[in-house]
Amino acid sequence: xxxxxxxxxxxxxxxxxxxxxxxxxxxxxxxxxxxxxxxxxxxxxxxxxxxxxxxxxxxxxxxxxxxxxxxxxxxxxxxxxxxxxxxxxxxxxxxxxxxxxxxxxxxxxxxxxxxxxxxxxxxxxxxxxxxxxxxxxxxxxxxxxxxxxxxxxxxxxxxxxxxxxxxxxxxxxxxxxxxxxxxxxxxxxxxxxxxxxxxxxxxxxxxxxxxxxxxxxxxxxxxxxxxxxxxxxxxxxxxxxxxxxxxxxxxxxxxxxxxxxxxxxxxxxxxxxxxxxxxxxxxxxxxxxxxxxxxxxxxxxxxxxxxxxxxxxxxxxxxxxxxxxxxxxxxxxxxxxxxxxxxxxxxxxxxxxxxxxxxxxxxxxxxxxxxxxxxxxxxxxxxxxxxxxxxxxxxxxxxxxxxxxxxxxxxxxxxxxxxxxxxxxxxxxxxxxxxxxxxx
Ligand code: ADP
Ligand code: ASP
Ligand code: MG
Numbered sequence: 001x002x003x004x005x006x007x008x009x010x011x012x013x014x015x016x017x018x019x020x021x022x023x024x025x026x027x028x029x030x031x032x033x034x035x036x037x038x039x040x041x042x043x044x045x046x047x048x049x050x051x052x053x054x055x056x057x058x059x060x061x062x063x064x065x066x067x068x069x070x071x072x073x074x075x076x077x078x079x080x081x082x083x084x085x086x087x088x089x090x091x092x093x094x095x096x097x098x099x100x101x102x103x104x105x106x107x108x109x110x111x112x113x114x115x116x117x118x119x120x121x122x123x124x125x126x127x128x129x130x131x132x133x134x135x136x137x138x139x140x141x142x143x144x145x146x147x148x149x150x151x152x153x154x155x156x157x158x159x160x161x162x163x164x165x166x167x168x169x170x171x172x173x174x175x176x177x178x179x180x181x182x183x184x185x186x187x188x189x190x191x192x193x194x195x196x197x198x199x200x201x202x203x204x205x206x207x208x209x210x211x212x213x214x215x216x217x218x219x220x221x222x223x224x225x226x227x228x229x230x231x232x233x234x235x236x237x238x239x240x241x242x243x244x245x246x247x248x249x250x251x252x253x254x255x256x257x258x259x260x261x262x263x264x265x266x267x268x269x270x271x272x273x274x275x276x277x278x279x280x281x282x283x284x285x286x287x288x289x290x291x292x293x294x295x296x297x298x299x300x301x302x303x304x305x306x307x308x309x310x311x312x313x314x315x316x317x318x319x320x321x322x323x324x325x326x327x328x329x330x331x332x333x334x335x336x337x338x339x340x341x342x343x344x345x346x347x348x349x350x351x352x353x354x355x356x357x358x359x360x361x362x363x364x365x366x367x368x369x370x371x372x373x374x375x376x377x378x379x380x381x382x383x384x385x386x387x388x389x390x391x392x393x394x395x396x397x398x399x400x401x402x403x404x405x406x407x408x409x410x411x412x413x414x415x416x417x418x419x420x421x422x423x424x425x426x427x428x429x430x431x432x433x434x435x436x437x438x439x440x
Contacts, residue, residue, distance in 0.1 A: 001030040003212045005181060005203035008039030009220040010277040011123050014077040017130055023218070023280060024176065025136060032141070032177045032206055035127060036199040037119025038074070041067070042182075048099070049115045052107045061103060068096045071122065078126060084133040091125045110190050117144075117191045120180035120199070128178050138176035141167060147184035147202060149192060155184065155201075157264055161209040168210070179206070200261035204272065208264035215265050215272045217257070222276040223285030224249060224256055226298045227433045231426055234439045238298055239283060242291035245298075245381050246272070248415045252379035253302035262287070291383035296391060296436050298381050301425055305337070305375040306353045307405060308360070311345040312367025321366070322346065328362045337377060338408045338417055347406055349377065349419060375405060376425045379417045380432065386413050398435040402428050 006020050024033050037045075044067045051060035075088040095118050102111060120143070128140040146163035149155050171177070181199025186192035194201045200217055207215035221229065223237035224246065241249070243266035250257035256274060265272045265287070272287040291297075310325060325346060329336055332355035336348045345367075350356075356371070363369045385391055386409060395416065406419035420428055433439050 001032070001210050001212055002214045002216065003032050003034060003203050003207040003210070004216045004218060005034040005199055006036065006277065007199065007217075007219045008036045008041070010218050011035055011037075011127065012039035014074060016277065017078060017127055019280075020218070020277060021127075021131060021134060021136060023277070028175065029213070030175045032179060032210065032212075033138075034179055034181045034199060034203045034206060035120060035124045036181050037123050038070075040070075041119035041122070042116060042196070045115050045119055049107075049112045052103070052115075053112070055107075057103055061100075064096065064099045064103070068092065071096075071126075075126065078130050079133050081133055084129050087129050088126055091122065091129065095122050113191050113193060116193055117183045120182050124178055124180045131176075131178070136176065137174070138178055139171050139174045141177050141179040143180040143183050143202065144185050144191060147194075147205070149184050149186050149194070151187040153186070153192075155194070155205050155264075157205060157208045157267070160205055164206065164209050194258070194260075197255065197258040200258040201264075204261045204264040204270075207270045207272075208268040211268060212270055215270055216275055217261075217272060218275050218277045219256060220276065220278060221256065222279055222282035223274045224254060224287075224298060226437050226439075227429055228253070228255075228299070228301055230255075231301070232429050232433050232439075234433065236437075236439070237283070238285055240290075240292035241285060241287045241297060242383055242414075243272075243287060243289055244412070244414050245291055245383060246285075246287040248379060248381045248412070249298055249300045251302075252377055252381070252415075252417065253300040254298070294382065294384045295388045296380060296382040296385055299429060299432050299436070300379050300381065301429060302337075302351065302377045302379070303422055303425070305349050305351055305377050305419065306356060307347055307349050307372040307375050307419060308356075308363070309345055309347040309370040309372075310363050310367050311370070325363065325366060328359055331362075332359055334359065338406055338419060340406045340408070349375065349406065372405065374422045375419050376422045376428075377417050377419055378425070378428050378432070379415055380436070381415055384413050385416060386410055391416070394435055395432070398431045399428055402431075 048060050048063045071092045079085050131138050181202040182193050184192050203215055225235040227235045229235045243262050247262035251259045275284040276282050334350050334352050338349040340347045360369050402424045404418050408417040
């Protein structure tokens with residue numbers, strides 16, 4: 001059994017849905033198809049939710065109506081028969097009625113999650129109606145029945161496995177299943193999600209839960225590129241990555257993969273393929289346990305990073321000092337990405353500044369605290385990169401015109417990270433592209 005996940009662009013237009021219906025029926029292997037919301041929908045839903053949170057109901061209503069119109073136009077091109085069209089209309093009516101009811105209810109975080117869930121429900125239901133019209137036999141599976149997260153927002157593959165197995169048991173003869181990415185239920189039983197871009201994570205969790213032969217992530221580009229194609233003009237796909245390399249790239253900003261999407265596949269040793277819906281024959285990227293080669297593979301960048309420096313001439317060398325500092329971050333459930341130390345100071349970076357003020361206040365007990373926001377982590381990834389000759393020399397020569405705030409080397413054998421100001425990101429990525437890959 002395999003998993004095929006299609007992202008927002010891959011389902012964003014009726015013709016894309018036509019194309020993916022061909023891709024999912026190409027072979028007879030049993031499969032679970034995981035769909036994202038149509039491109040732009042989750043952003044619109046987030047804006048609607050944001051307007052509601054600020055009490056801007058009239059504006060939220062306008063946004064809901066505009067989104068509904070988008071779907072009305074979408075189904076005109078998606079289906080042909082009267083029957084399919086009226087079913088698609090009913091789906092749209094159901095979900096937009098829900099959004100219109102929400103307009104009248106007082107806003108809460110739980111309601112926000114309900115709003116955000118509408119996109120994947122809509123896309124998968126409309127796709128299912130199209131498949132039925134095409135006489136493509138399949139079963140629509142509600143992800144909310146099996147995709148769960150625990151009280152710490154962590155998905156548990158064991159639980160997902162049991163729930164999914166029970167559901168699949170009921171459809172032994174079915175070879176094609178369609179479900180939603182991104183959405184899940186939390187420990188309180190409420191609708192929740194796996195954070196933005198989370199459909200990749202859903203796909204990998206499902207692949208792990210069913211012990212899939214492969215987890216295919218179909219998107220709008222031909223695999224993981226050697227550098228960020230949104231920033232750098234000339235980039236190329238990487239043929240093979242190890243799970244570790246892919247996880248580092250995803251975590252440090254390669255948007256093609258959700259940051260947490262690799263560990264489930266890695267834990268169950270399931271190959272992940274990154275493929276292009278617009279160019280289905282392109283090789284894409286294969287992610288397996290073996291990296292295939294050593295040396296620099298790719299560069300990624302993660303924005304919106306905050307650096308926090310704690311200076312303390314008295315205490316830094318005392319044992320237990322770092323623990324006390326880390327405990328403050330732990331208390332506010334804020335994870336640390338990079339760490340550097342000196343005799344008198346320790347610097348860390350965080351990507352979530354929701355509790356920054358509280359954290360700083362508590363850290364001030366230990367010494368003076370400096371905060372630099374709007375930083376970017378640039379990560380150079382490659383199997384055994386830290387043992388590859390001249391890599392450090394090349395990196396430092398290349399970025400010599402750019403001030404570097406922190407360096408992380410040796411944390412793993414596959415990653416060298418630099419912290420720079422966000423303003424210098426484009427320049428740094430472009431310069432590294434030239435020197436490390438010979439591409440301008
Ligand atoms: P989907 O909607 O299919 O999940 P995403 O937009 O989330 O697609 O991810 C694909 C996008 O990731 C690409 O269009 C590209 O702009 C961006 N991206 C960022 N870094 C990389 C990279 N290193 N390789 C490939 N794509 C990348
Ligand atoms: N639709 C969700 C988002 O836009 C999840 C996903 O596409 O992966 O974030
Ligand atoms: Mg994505």
